[in-house]
Amino acid sequence: MAIDVKSKLCGSRESRIGSITGYSGTLHEIGQEIACAGCPSERKRCFSQASACASGCALAQAAEINDVAIVHHGPSGCAAIAQVKPAFDLLANAIGRDRSSFAYTCTDMTEADTVFGAIENLKDVVIETYNRYHPKAIFIGASCVSGIIGEDLEGIIEDVRDITGIPVAPIHCEGFKSQIWASGFDATYHAILKYIVKPPQKKTNKVNIIGFTAGMAWNTRADIIRLLDVLGLEPTFLLAASTVKELEHLPEATASITTCSTLSSYLGIGLETAYGVPFIRSLQPHGITGYEDLACQLSKVVGKEAEMEAFLQKERNVYLPGIEKIKEQLTDKRVMIAMGPNLGANIARVLQEFGMKIEHLTAWHFDKQYDDGTRPQALQYLIDHSPENFTYSVNHLQNFEFMNILNTIKPDIFVSRHPDSAIWAMKIGIPGYCVYDEYNVFGYKGTLRFGKTLLDLILNRSFTENLSKHVRLPYTDWWMRQKPDAFLLAN
């Protein structure tokens, strides 16, 4: 098992690494299954709610790059992803970068296109998009329709590349091909590795930071720059507000690090496999242990452990007393977590650092391994170090399942990550907190802020209680009395 950056497709997470979207058990059970049997097998559902598809993750990621164009080969609805543009304009503007050559166009496939194909129009749209905006690269986004009718996206790229003189890269993110939206991250990174990245000419002091945002919230960006500066390194934030030129030079970096390995593993491992850029397999920098683990492992790459330790000690002096005080008040508070698999495992560790008791952890999907065969570090750490076992499920964004669980265990707080998740706990009177930004719990500073926020939410429940008195859930009483895994089919 390895990443082949030259292959046409990267394939889905299900087929490549055996990832799943349905499971019900405990942390120790799933830990044992991946240790012995190798793989918990997928449990399908006979009732499901709308989840998310790979194209959303794939093309919204690609759209973060400042100077590319995306041509979505599908019907108009697929191209609603284009609505991310104004937000990314704000981001680029905030850090003083230009996005005027970005574009998101669509072939607006019609019924006739589904019968006769529309590859010629796609070609025209790619060329027209280039002539209008002069991006530095063009991604062609696949759709369910283009996939089912068998449009040959690769078939046009040589022609259009000759005309435009820039890389034209298909992203195979057809929605039906994977139930795991993270397969879309991989599809985009595959296109970047295959079509954009250039062989290294030299080594630089850059660190590829593979994340979702560019660290704008709470100005974490400045904290990261300061941290890397201790090691004589500089960040390349990916993919938010990045440029094609930065992507071309990714193999020249000193190392790759990440805020979320669910997101980044394909790119990190791909750069390591093809170009030898070390992908730091630490815990992610959430909470005390994760932050220190990343800082230490990265400092080893450049041999500056002592400098880093001195820097961390200064920070500890500032923040640890405050964290200790908050820990006293958060200890034994009961919490349920619902997030992507890697962030959930990281946040669970942070909550345990505060002495909180995890009642349930649900992951939107489950990766037992990454493409190099390694276990997700945060998951393995949790399995090995969690002071107690707790129920664990794989949820695929199934609101009816996690609301059933929440309603049964009624924790002191629900901590989630996905739009429209935490507020559902609030609807039944349970304080909810959406860890919206990946840098929410970054370093000691973020850990202090996170703990204080949780404490405040648990104390002042006014809005949550007011809301819960005036709304009701869209679920039948019958459903709320069933076991949460009632619709998961036996294998």
Next chain:
Amino acid sequence: MTKILDEPRYVCALGASQTVLAIHRAVPVFHSGSGCAARVSGDGSGTGYLATNTLPCSNISETEVVFGGEGKLRDIMSNSLRVIDGDLFVVLSGCTTEIVGDDIEQVVSEFQDTGKPVIAVSTPGFKGTNYEGHEWVIDALIRQYLTRLPKIEKIKGLVNIWGPVPSHDPYWLGDFRELENLVRELGLTPNVVFGEHRGIENLNKVPLAEFNLLVSPWVGLSNMELLKTTFGTPYLHYPTLPIGAHESSAFLRAVAGFAGLDPEPVETIIARHEEEYYYYIERSVSVFFENRTASKMFSTVTTSSRALAVAKFLINDFGLMPNKQYLTENVPVEHQERIAGYFKNFNYRIKAEVVFSTDGYLIHKQIEEEYFAGPPLIVGSIFEKQIVKKLSGNFLCVSTPFQQKVVLHSSYVGYHGGLKFLEDLYTGVYQTYN
């Protein structure tokens, strides 16, 4: 000719799921891919009784693409009835299930004796826009649900109001509420199906109305015809969503006339509103007309409904002059000539040229080439923000994609809506040196 959608301002027919969601306790059931519901989830509609991730969906995978998805839909539908606390279930097909040939009507027919109405609508993305999809959902509700209700006598004075398209337009909810207020003032009883606490009870009253009132240039016209042939209900097609005093008064007179009401009390109502309206206008008139930065000419880049509403207000009420009006919702060809005609009879025989276009790039190019005799005023979507900045113009965001501010229940419709429009538009006067 290259078919290019540059800066999409509409979504596909599955966007009609928003029409279902706008009926309180009605449940769209997606027979589609897992990402479709999120793609078409409207603009800033966020959560509600139901939200995107609570909607039943067959989350089509490769297996169903190869072997068909009817079995999966059957499972999802039967369990939806057990899990979701809803009053009406509307199965919507997506691209994949249409291409593989699933017979959703057959599957839905198996659920006719379950005690809850279950209907099916074909809404594949490649077949049309969310505006057309909206019509198809209403069509299906009439044919598959309303015709099966027991026949009851019509209710005198009951008026169904149609027009705003739920959720895709940030102001749809407030617009309905203002239209209700205006109709109610005439002594008529408004009946709107969409929005809080209306739900199936109001839907059931649709066949009982004395007449239907469609406030929209084209969306819903086919539904009005169907309601006429099915229930014998006449309809008033009033293309203009009324903003401000001039248009609101015209609207009240037209509705009252159609309903055969005594004109005298109607004129009293109008006079009272206009007196109040111009009290506020008079107090602020210098802000509008004595400054260095306000625009004298405008273009709209929005749906035909919003464009017509804004153009009528700015020309007939407020005395500005139009440049080209860009209508962006992929208006079906059969409606285009008639809609262009609506823009040819403003006061003083002022005309505005309309351009039907889904190509944001070309629209912006044309705006750049036009002469605005000063800073241009562009009324459109967030996609117009950059071009307005480039031209040092004035900008008001009124349609999707919106992302400009939070809209809970406000509206530009009616007398108060006109005042709000001016408040929002002329806020710009304080944001530049004046």
